Amino acid sequence: MTLNRRAFVGSAVAATGVLAAPMVMGASHGRAKVVVVGGGAGGATVARYLAKDSNGEIDVTLIEPTRQYYTCFFSNLYLGGFRTIESLGHSYGGLAAQYGINVVHDWAIGVDRDAKTVSTAGGYMLPYDRLILSPGIDFVEGAVAGWDVAAQNKMPHAYKAGSQSELLKAQIEAMPQGGTYAMVAPPNPFRCPPGPYERVSMVAHLLKQINPTAKILIADPKEAFSKQGLFEEGWNTHYAGMIERIGPDFGGANVEVDPEAMTLSIDGDVNNVDVCNVIPAMKAGRIADIAGITEGNWAPVNAADLSSKMDANIHVLGDACAQGDMPKSGFSANSQAKVCANAVRGVLTGSTVFPARFANTCWSLIDTNDGVKVGATYEATDEKIAKVDGFISETGESAQVRQATFEESVGWYDGIAADMFG
Amino acid sequence: MTSWPAITCTVVALVGGATMARAEAGGDPDRGAEMFRQCAGCHQVGSGAKNAIGPQLNGIFDRSAARAEGFAYSDGLVRAATNGLAWDFDSLDAYIENPRALVSQTRMNFRGLPNQQDRDDLLAFLRIYSASPSDIPESAPTAQAVDHEVAPEILAIVGDPTYGxxxxxxxTSCHQTSGAANGIPSITNWPAEYFVTAMHAYKDDVRTHPVMQMMAKRLSNEEVAALAAYFEDVE
Incomplete structure (x- = not known):
């Protein structure tokens, strides 16, 4: 796609605005068509809400390559032994059978913004009135010297759940006594800000039982990280002496890995490691780039309806979008999906569009029954999704409060899974 | 944050809603970088910034005043910090407008920036070097001025279930519409009156759960009623 064409599409949209949508609908002699790409917390939720609330007035197609979806949230708990991998898996059967969503297990590989069609690897061409992209993340090439996706078998990222999670856990279980688990933590912004540090907690929990003399080494390019005080308090309490984090002041941003030799160099110091969990810098899932709606690594969107700033007929949800203050999390994507569904349904069927409102809460588990959380509410401004109010667990909370927080997180998992898949 | 209620009120009272819009637009950080030249004789910011004549300014938003490690502050600024001065949009805005008006014995020898746009741009530049909510969710959105009180609507009793x-x-990101309860309670098919009572108990901090307090506090009385009407009869 050329820059000229992009500019042209942009200006055409600006000129006709939302009025174009009903005209297209009329011209298609059928139900309005929404194509959703990506069946995670954003995509599954928006597909379900559109289908559920439109009483058959909207034809919803969901394109998702995997038949069984593994949630990234709670995959750290699988590493720690608190969940089975099976308990994180969800099928799309309910969305198809209960809500009449056309679930297509295929890869979306092209978007023609003029013709308003999506093409798939399987050779389908799907027309849309509105396209909703919720493709999650991909990794920035060359972000960690020595690592590319071909090395993910030796040095897993496990930042897309499923086989990568199983591989990482098997590697940790196979570590020699007294061995080293290393993590290369990602720079901001990235999926699930507390995720790497919850993962360290869960790996420490596992190692404490099966390999108590093992070490954990974190190379971190960031000065500070989410829930830092809570994690560091927990690491001191539960895993004293096990975890070493090297921040940017000591070269944590200057790393290189060698997947063959199993080494991690931090600021030139070569460490032999037994497991190397490389979580590279992230960007929007590739289809956003293919559609030509990214700026830098992410797809900028308008806060009120998650519509792309470059194409009013495309919306982008979840980790892939640049929206403002919300962290990239499953909860955020689920929250954005409901606002987007309400707005898209309004445009396509004339239903009432209520003002956007968003929320997020991230729970993390530090050790058995030691749960913490951070959350906030958000609103749409002209500029961005802006934080309104928030809270965070406090250091030194009682064991009862921490256990209640963990139990609440288990309830939340069931809640959001039901909200995504029915 | 307990920072400087008197100053906050003045700012809000003078410019009202415009403060919000302008602050959210966030100023122009590029122009702010130019403004910063007049600060750079004393202050460093960015990668590798160190204390010099003045303290380094990384992470200035969101922290208590007088907190740059290893910097010897004036007694005046230390006292202000003890009294709760913390740096956010409003307090920094007041400080750089006229440092001595905010902290009478500060050693910051700067006449101040009388122009609001100049201050907005400078603060937008400085805000880049502090934690952002999307990266660290517990960060406060300190780049925006906080507009506190919206007059409370009083009792719109009949809730609209469609809005609800x-x-x-x-x-339903947490509570299940099916009524299933496991770690998180069921909220379906409550009599509306109980639902409304419970939500107001969170709004007023009588019930203590922090997530629920946060969610309830942003709901108007009308919205609470709408939710109650919807959940009362949900199937």
């Missing part, structure tokens, strides 16, 4: 259904999306 939309609002319920905020509940």
């Amino acid at each position: 259904e939309y609002l319920s999306g905020e509940c």
Whole structure:
């Protein structure tokens, strides 16, 4: 796609605005068509809400390559032994059978913004009135010297759940006594800000039982990280002496890995490691780039309806979008999906569009029954999704409060899974 | 944050809603970088910034005043910090407008920036070097001026269940519409009166759960009623 064409599409949209949508609908002699790409917390939720609330007035197609979806949230708990991998898996059967969503297990590989069609690897061409992209993340090439996706078998990222999670856990279980688990933590912004540090907690929990003399080494390019005080308090309490984090002041941003030799160099110091969990810098899932709606690594969107700033007929949800203050999390994507569904349904069927409102809460588990959380509410401004109010667990909370927080997180998992898949 | 209520009120009172819009637009950080030249004789910011004549300014938003490690502050600024001065949009805005008006014995020898746009741009530049909510969710959105009081609507009793259904999306990320309860309680089919009473108990901090307090506090009385009407009869 050329820059000229992009500019042209942009200006055409600006000129006709939302009025174009009903005209297209009329011209298609059928139900309005929404194509959703990506069946995670954003995509599954928006597909379900559109289908559920439109009483058959909207034809919803969901394109998702995997038949069984593994949630990234709670995959750290699988590493720690608190969940089975099976308990994180969800099928799309309910969305198809209960809500009449056309679930297509295929890869979306092209978007023609003029013709308003999506093409798939399987050779389908799907027309849309509105396209909703919720493709999650991909990794920035060359972000960690020595690592590319071909090395993910030796040095897993496990930042897309499923086989990568199983591989990482098997590697940790196979570590020699007294061995080293290393993590290369990602720079901001990235999926699930507390995720790497919850993962360290869960790996420490596992190692404490099966390999108590093992070490954990974190190379971190960031000065500070989410829930830092809570994690560091927990690491001191539960895993004293096990975890070493090297921040940017000591070269944590200057790393290189060698997947063959199993080494991690931090600021030139070569460490032999037994497991190397490389979580590279992230960007929007590739289809956003293919559609030509990214700026830098992410797809900028308008806060009120998650519509792309470059194409009013495309919306982008979840980790892939640049929206403002919300962290990239499953909860955020689920929250954005409901606002987007309400707005898209309004445009396509004339239903009432209520003002956007968003929320997020991230729970993390530090050790058995030691749960913490951070959350906030958000609103749409002209500029961005802006934080309104928030809270965070406090250091030194009682064991009862921490256990209640963990139990609440288990309830939340069931809640959001039901909200995504029915 | 307990920072400087008197100053906050003045700012809000003078410019009202415009403060919000302008602050959210966030100023122009590029122009702010130019403004910063007049500060750079004393202050460093960015990668590798160190204390010099003045303290380094990384992470200035969101922290208590007089907190740059290893910097010897004036007694005046230390006292202000002890009294609760913390740096956010409003307090920094007041400080750089006229440092001595905010902290009478500060050693910051700067006449101040009388122009609001100049201050907005400078603060937008400085805000880049502090934690952002999207990266560290517990960070306060300190780049924006906080507009506190919206006059409370009093009792719109009859809830609109259609609106309630939309609002319920905020509940169903955790609470299940099926009524299943496991770690998180069921909220379906409560008599509306009980539902409204419980939500107001969170709004007023009588019930203590922090997530629920946060969710309830942003709901108007009308919205609480709408949710109650929807959940009362949900199937």
